[in-house]
Amino acid sequence: MNKCIKKIFVIVFCFILGFFMLVTLSNNEIVSEVERRKLTTFPKFSLSSIVSKKYYDNLTSAFSDQLAFRKYLVKGYFLFNFQRYFGDAVIGHDKQLYSPSQSVPSSTYYKKLKNVINLVNEESEKIDAKFIFLSIPRKDAYMINELPKNYNSSLDIYNKQVKVVKENLSNDIIFIDALDVFKSNNIYNCYYSNDHHITPRCAYLLYNEINKYTGTFSYNLDDEFEVKKTIVNGGYSRQLGQTIKSSPEDLYLVPKKSINYIRYENDKLSKKKVFGKGTSYEDAYMEGDMAYTVIDTDNVFGKSIMFVGSSYTNILEALSVPSYRKIVSVDYRHNKTGKSINDYVMENNIDYVVFVPGQSTNAYSLKQIELHLGQ
Amino acid sequence: MVFSSSIFVFLFLPLVLLFYFLVPKKFKNYVLLIFSIIFYIFGGPKYLVLLLCVVLIDYIGAILIEKTNKRKLFLFITIFLNIGILVYFKYTGFFLNNINSLFNLDINVPKIVLPIGISFYTFQAMSYVIDVYRKKVSLQKNFFTLLLYVSLFPQLVAGPIVRYETIEKELKSRSTSFDDVCYGIERFVLGLAKKIIIANQMGRLADTIFASNNLTSPIAFLGGLAYMFQIYFDFSAYSDMAIGMGRIFGFRFLENFNFPYVSKSITEFWRRWHISLSTWFRDYVYIPLGGNRKGVKRQIINMFIVWTLTGFWHGAEWNFILWGVYYFLFLVLEKYVLKKYLDKMPNVASHIYTLIIVYIGWIIFRCDNLNDLILYLKSLFSFNITSISLNELSVYIESYWLYFILAFLFQTPLYYKIIDKIDKMKNSKLKSCLNVIHYLGLIFIFIVTIMYLAYSSYNPFIYFRF
Numbered sequence: 001m002n003k004c005i006k007k008i009f010v011i012v013f014c015f016i017l018g019f020f021m022l023v024t025l026s027n028n029e030i031v032s033e034v035e036r037r038k039l040t041t042f043p044k045f046s047l048s049s050i051v052s053k054k055y056y057d058n059l060t061s062a063f064s065d066q067l068a069f070r071k072y073l074v075k076g077y078f079l080f081n082f083q084r085y086f087g088d089a090v091i092g093h094d095k096q097l098y099s100p101s102q103s104v105p106s107s108t109y110y111k112k113l114k115n116v117i118n119l120v121n122e123e124s125e126k127i128d129a130k131f132i133f134l135s136i137p138r139k140d141a142y143m144i145n146e147l148p149k150n151y152n153s154s155l156d157i158y159n160k161q162v163k164v165v166k167e168n169l170s171n172d173i174i175f176i177d178a179l180d181v182f183k184s185n186n187i188y189n190c191y192y193s194n195d196h197h198i199t200p201r202c203a204y205l206l207y208n209e210i211n212k213y214t215g216t217f218s219y220n221l222d223d224e225f226e227v228k229k230t231i232v233n234g235g236y237s238r239q240l241g242q243t244i245k246s247s248p249e250d251l252y253l254v255p256k257k258s259i260n261y262i263r264y265e266n267d268k269l270s271k272k273k274v275f276g277k278g279t280s281y282e283d284a285y286m287e288g289d290m291a292y293t294v295i296d297t298d299n300v301f302g303k304s305i306m307f308v309g310s311s312y313t314n315i316l317e318a319l320s321v322p323s324y325r326k327i328v329s330v331d332y333r334h335n336k337t338g339k340s341i342n343d344y345v346m347e348n349n350i351d352y353v354v355f356v357p358g359q360s361t362n363a364y365s366l367k368q369i370e371l372h373l374g375q
Numbered sequence: 376m377v378f379s380s381s382i383f384v385f386l387f388l389p390l391v392l393l394f395y396f397l398v399p400k401k402f403k404n405y406v407l408l409i410f411s412i413i414f415y416i417f418g419g420p421k422y423l424v425l426l427l428c429v430v431l432i433d434y435i436g437a438i439l440i441e442k443t444n445k446r447k448l449f450l451f452i453t454i455f456l457n458i459g460i461l462v463y464f465k466y467t468g469f470f471l472n473n474i475n476s477l478f479n480l481d482i483n484v485p486k487i488v489l490p491i492g493i494s495f496y497t498f499q500a501m502s503y504v505i506d507v508y509r510k511k512v513s514l515q516k517n518f519f520t521l522l523l524y525v526s527l528f529p530q531l532v533a534g535p536i537v538r539y540e541t542i543e544k545e546l547k548s549r550s551t552s553f554d555d556v557c558y559g560i561e562r563f564v565l566g567l568a569k570k571i572i573i574a575n576q577m578g579r580l581a582d583t584i585f586a587s588n589n590l591t592s593p594i595a596f597l598g599g600l601a602y603m604f605q606i607y608f609d610f611s612a613y614s615d616m617a618i619g620m621g622r623i624f625g626f627r628f629l630e631n632f633n634f635p636y637v638s639k640s641i642t643e644f645w646r647r648w649h650i651s652l653s654t655w656f657r658d659y660v661y662i663p664l665g666g667n668r669k670g671v672k673r674q675i676i677n678m679f680i681v682w683t684l685t686g687f688w689h690g691a692e693w694n695f696i697l698w699g700v701y702y703f704l705f706l707v708l709e710k711y712v713l714k715k716y717l718d719k720m721p722n723v724a725s726h727i728y729t730l731i732i733v734y735i736g737w738i739i740f741r742c743d744n745l746n747d748l749i750l751y752l753k754s755l756f757s758f759n760i761t762s763i764s765l766n767e768l769s770v771y772i773e774s775y776w777l778y779f780i781l782a783f784l785f786q787t788p789l790y791y792k793i794i795d796k797i798d799k800m801k802n803s804k805l806k807s808c809l810n811v812i813h814y815l816g817l818i819f820i821f822i823v824t825i826m827y828l829a830y831s832s833y834n835p836f837i838y839f840r841f
Contacts, residue, residue, distance in 0.1 A: 002810050006557045009814040013560050016821065017389040024385055056376075056417045063382035064832035073829035080823060104582035107743075150774040152579070156587040 023068035032065075039065040081150045096146035097194040097234070098139055102154040105161075109366070113161065114168050116369045120355065121170040123373050127342045129306070132213060132354045133169060134206065135162060135364075136178040136198065136312055139191040161364040174213050181205050192249055195234025197281050199250050200227055203315040210316070214303050214352050216323050224322055225253040225275075233279045252277055252284040259322055264294040274318050285314035291335035293317070294348060295327040304349060306330065308341055308372055309356030316354070326350075332374050333358075340374050376417035377532075378616045379570045381828055387414065388620075391528075395624060404523055404546070407624060414528040418491035425460070425490050430522045432456050433500040434515070437507040441514045450508045454501060461497045464490055469691035492532035494688060496525050498655055503539040505659055512540045520546050529620040533613040535631035535651035542626050549625035562619025564817050568824045569785060570612035575827070576778040577605035580771065585741060590754035591761060593768040599755065601775070603737045604782040607636065610649070636786045639725040640717050641705045641732055652688070656681050671711075679703050689740070694748065698739045705732055 025042075032039050040061040049055035067073070078090075090098050124131035140147060141155040162177055169175055182190045182202055190202035198206075204221045211218045221227065229248040253275045263270045272287045274295065282288035289311050302325035307313035310331055320327045328348050330341070341353060357369040376383050391410040398406055415423055436453030440446045464487055471484045503524065506512040515521045524546055530537050584590065584598025614631035621628045635647035645653050664677040679700075686699020709717065717725050738755070742748035772779070784790070797813065800806040 002807060003553075005807065005810045005814055006553070009817065010553075010557055010560060012818055013564070013821065014389075014392070016825075017385060017392070020385040020825075021389045024381070050416075051420045053419045053421075056420075060376065060380060060382045060417065063386060064380070067381045067385070067829055067832065070829045070832070073826045076823075076826040077830040080826060104579060104586065147770075152583055152774065156583055160586050 020068045024063060024066050027066040027068065029066060042066065090148045090151060092148040092151070093146040095193055096143065098148060098151065099196060101140065101151045102138065102157060104157060110160070110164050112366050113164050113364060116366050117165055117168040119370065119373055119375065121168075121173070123341055124170060124173050124353075126340075127345045127350075127353060129345045129350045130174065130213070130352050131172065132174045132176060132210060132352060133165070134176045134178065134210070134309075134354055134356045135165065136206075136356065139196050142179060142182060143188065143191055145188075158364075165364070176206070176209050176213075178202075178206055181209050189249075192232045192234045192281070193247075195232060195281060197234075197311065198315070200225075200253060200315055200319070201250055204319060207316055207319040210305075210352075210354060211323065214305065216303055219322055223256070225255055228252050228254055228277075230279050232281070234281070251279070251281075253318065255322075260298045261321055262296045264296075265290055266292050267294075274321055281311065281314075285318045286329070289314065289331050289334060290329060291331055292337070292344070293327075293329040295321060297321060297325060297327070299323065299325050301325070303351040304328070305352045305354060306341075306344060306348065306350045307354045307356065308332070309354075310358035310368075310372070312358065313354070313356050316356075330374075332371050335374075376414055378613065379567060379575075379828070381832070382417075384567070384825075384828065392623070403624075404520065407527065408519060408523045411523065411526040411528040411531060415491070415526060415531060418532070419488070422490035425464075425493070426496065426526060427522070429457065429460060429497060429500050430518070430525050433504050433525075434518050434521050436504050437514055437521075438516075440504065440508050446508060450504065453504045457497050457501050457504075461493060463487070464493055466687075466691045495534050495536055496531060498536050498652075499530075499539075500525050502536070502655065502659065506538070506540055512543055515539075515546075527621075527626070529617040529624075529626075530628060533610070533617070534649075535614050535617060535628055536655050537626075537628050537651070538655075541629055545626050551623065551625040555622050555625065559619040559621070559623035561817060562615050562622065564619075564821045564824070565790075566612040566615030566617075566619060568612075568820045569608045569615065571824050571827045571831075573778055573782050573785065574605050574608035574612055575831070576775065577601045577608065577782060580775055580778075581605050581741070584771075585751070590751070591759045591767070592755060592757055593760055593765060594771070595751060595754040597768060597771055599734055599738050599741075599751075600779075602741050603636075603734055604779075604786070606737060606740070607632075607786060608782065634786065634788050636730065636733070637726070637788070638729050638733075639722060640709055640714075640729055641702065642709050642714075644729055644733055645702070645706070652685070656685055660684060675707055678707060682706070692743065694739055694742055694744065698736060701736055701739055 028041055029039050030041060040058060042062045043049065043055055043058040045055075090100055092098050120133065137158045138154050140151070140153050141158040144153045144155065147153060158179070162179075166175055178198075182205065185205050187202055187205065190198050192199060201221065208218045210216075227250045230251045231247070232249050232251050254277070255275060261274065263272060263274065265272065270293075272290075274286060276283045276285065276287055278284055286293065295317070299322075302323060304326035305320055305324050306328040307317055307320075308330045310333060313329060313331075317327050317329050326348060328344060328350060330344055344350070345353060355372065357364065357372055376387065378384075387410070391406070394406045394410070395403055412423065415426060432453060436449055436456075439449040440453070443449065467487055468484050471482050474480060475482055475484070503512070503515070503521070507514055515524070524537075524539055524542065525531075527537075578601075581598055581602035584594055584601065587594070587598075590598070611632040618628045618630070629651065631649060631651050633647040633650065635644050638644040638647055661677055661681045664680060665673050666677060667674045682699040682703035683696060684699070685702070686695045686697070689695045689698070717728070720728070735752075738751055739748060742751055794813065797806060797809045800809070
């Protein structure tokens with residue numbers, strides 16, 4: 001009897017190994033819809049690849065990405081950890097959604113971060129405009145009261161990253177930590193409940209902070225705009241098909257007096273709105289992410305400012321329209337012209353460049369910083 | 376390639392098992408050798424050349440020791456070359472950096488990548504040559520068999536440091552019984568689970584806490600505890616998997632860990648922790664230096680040398696040397712002062728004493744530099760307990776309680792005692808019933824481990840359109 005039990009155990013174990021091997025090798029998924037990223041596929045074998053470590057690294061990575069039943073196994077993991085699983089969103093307390101917790105970067109990451117910050121320094125030296133580095137933490141580094149169970153805030157990691165950035169950033173670059181700004185203004189709900197973007201009131205605090213360095217007068221938000229509340233259809237909830245309904249939150253801005261501006265998209269006149277009316281973040285500001293936007297206002301004595309970054313800059317661009325002469329936005333995720341930050345600075349006679357590195361799973365993704373440097 | 380990767384568990388392992396059990400007995404060593412080389416290539420093809428060089432040096436060295444009259448000279452040359460290779464790859468940066476800062480020089484420090492497993496395989500290879508010199512083992516005339524001994528993938532990159540004499544006979548001829556395969560799989564599954572479920576989660580917590588700047592005492596304590604479990608479960612899990620796979624292939628590697636956290640003295644702790652390394656240093660450094668045969672003074676010097684080297688073996692940083700010296704002090708203290716008190720102490724008290732020393736030892740081990748170490752110890756002993764810190768502690772405990780419970784349970788011999796009791800049961804019906812639960816439990820653990828393994832590659836990209 002006992003021998004029989006052992007035999008079954010050995011057979012089941014070998015079956016699992018063999019079955020997983022065959023299914024994994026037959027997988028060739030290119031994209032993970034849930035993770036919204038490209039998966040590593042099995043590298044092509046050639047004689048020259050045998051001596052290349054890259055080949056083995058790719059093979060290892062591909063085997064992880066193509067692992068049989070990976071989707072279901074990951075769901076099982078969430079279940080085992082008492083977390084509800086919704087693709088790339090994790091539900092916290094009070095219906096707050098978060099992206100999955102950030103993994104702790106390795107020690108080599110910080111060395112690489114130093115190198116990437118040196119690239120920022122080099123880029124800033126090339127341009128004839130004041131460079132401002134605006135750092136925005138992940139939601140789970142700031143709104144920590146509603147974190148899901150078994151979920152680590154990335155606050156400590158963020159602080160360490162900021163420390164490395166500050167230590168290595170050139171003295172000529174102005175560094176603004178959004179976390180400090182939010183904290184010092186005692187506003188807690190800075191992020192949408194089902195999205196990773198910041199709300200207009202918290203973005204306004206950053207706008208104010210930037211103006212301190214650019215010497216630009218800040219209007220009072222409620223004097224200039226009516227901040228409209230609505231149920232925000234955030235990035236996470238859209239994936240879930242609005243499974244998590246939030247309460248109305250501040251979303252879009254309605255100017256109280258008319259603001260004159262001319263907008264160009266990729267050097268062509270555009271009728272797109274700066275202040276939208278919708279339920280999602282991309283409806284509300286700039287009508288979404290644009291590769292290259294120039295907004296000329298009638299504020300002839302104002303300064304010119306350029307935002308380099310991702311969707312996080314959209315609200316800042318909109319808020320800047322009443323105060324600046326020229327607002328330029330470059331999003332290198334979509335901008336494939338090959339032009340550098342300096343090219344745009346020269347073309348538009350820019351006074352200030354606000355650099356906002358985007359987030360991936362990491363507040364300081366090295367790839368994203370490099371990407372937003374146009375590299 | 377690491378044991379806890381998908382590619383190892385679901386590609387490499389099934390293939391090596393398949394080929395190993397399919398081929399006739401005389402080809403089994405070649406199958407293991409080929410797969411061991413493939414395994415090593417994943418860490419960087421160019422380092423395979425280094426591995427081959429080390430084996431070649433020891434192969435020729437052993438022949439010269441055996442066949443010529445200048446045994447001592449060739450032993451010295453072979454050991455010198457082995458240590459030279461290890462020092463060059465592992466310690467060049469450390470020495471040059473320290474020379475630069477000590478003498479205010481600007482010597483260029485070359486970037487030398489540490490080849491995987493070099494600390495383990497050079498020690499294994501040296502043990503073979505020394506044992507040939509001591510005539511404890513016979514000369515291995517077949518280069519490929521020696522290469523297999525050094526490169527055998529289960530113990531190649533993280534030990535245990537298997538002595539040639541342990542597997543000398545098995546390299547020539549061995550057989551695997553069905554019970555060996557079953558036992559090997561059980562050890563492998565438990566090792567994999569210990570690594571992926573317990574060690575990695577504890578590591579996540581420890582990394583988070585050690586990365587923090589302003590720690591309060593309770594959080595610092597928790598970070599140290601998490602690291603204490605991480606290092607044990609990480610390392611012992613690797614040994615479990617190595618021993619398990621070795622058993623499947625018919626090798627009986629000696630145990631490397633024997634539940635060290637149940638020790639009641641530091642001396643006992645070191646008899647239970649990384650046994651293959653401590654016995655290596657005992658047999659190849661401490662005893663040749665004279666051990667305890669040349670008086671107290673000399674013994675203390677010998678212990679100092681051995682423990683400094685033990686620390687240094689773990690890494691080319693001062694904290695590892697400090698960690699070695701720290702243990703030297705406690706071992707000397709125990710030997711000459713504390714032993715009589717420890718013997719009289721209640722078990723609980725001596726156990727707590729040991730855990731405290733070991734705990735602080737791991738903090739020394741974990742902190743990269745002296746500043747970090749001082750800050751961490753300050754946080755730990757500041758007894759700064761605020762309501763916020765207790766709140767933070769409860770958040771961590773809420774997240775990690777399951778892993779702490781698992782860690783507490785599996786750092787004791789409880790599991791093996793239960794299995795042993797089941798085996799010795801006379802009531803065959805109850806025994807079968809418990810055996811079914813036992814093996815079903817192992818399958819369940821394996822599946823949960825695969826879930827964790829899959830999750831490790833789960834990398835959502837929140838930065839797509841927005």
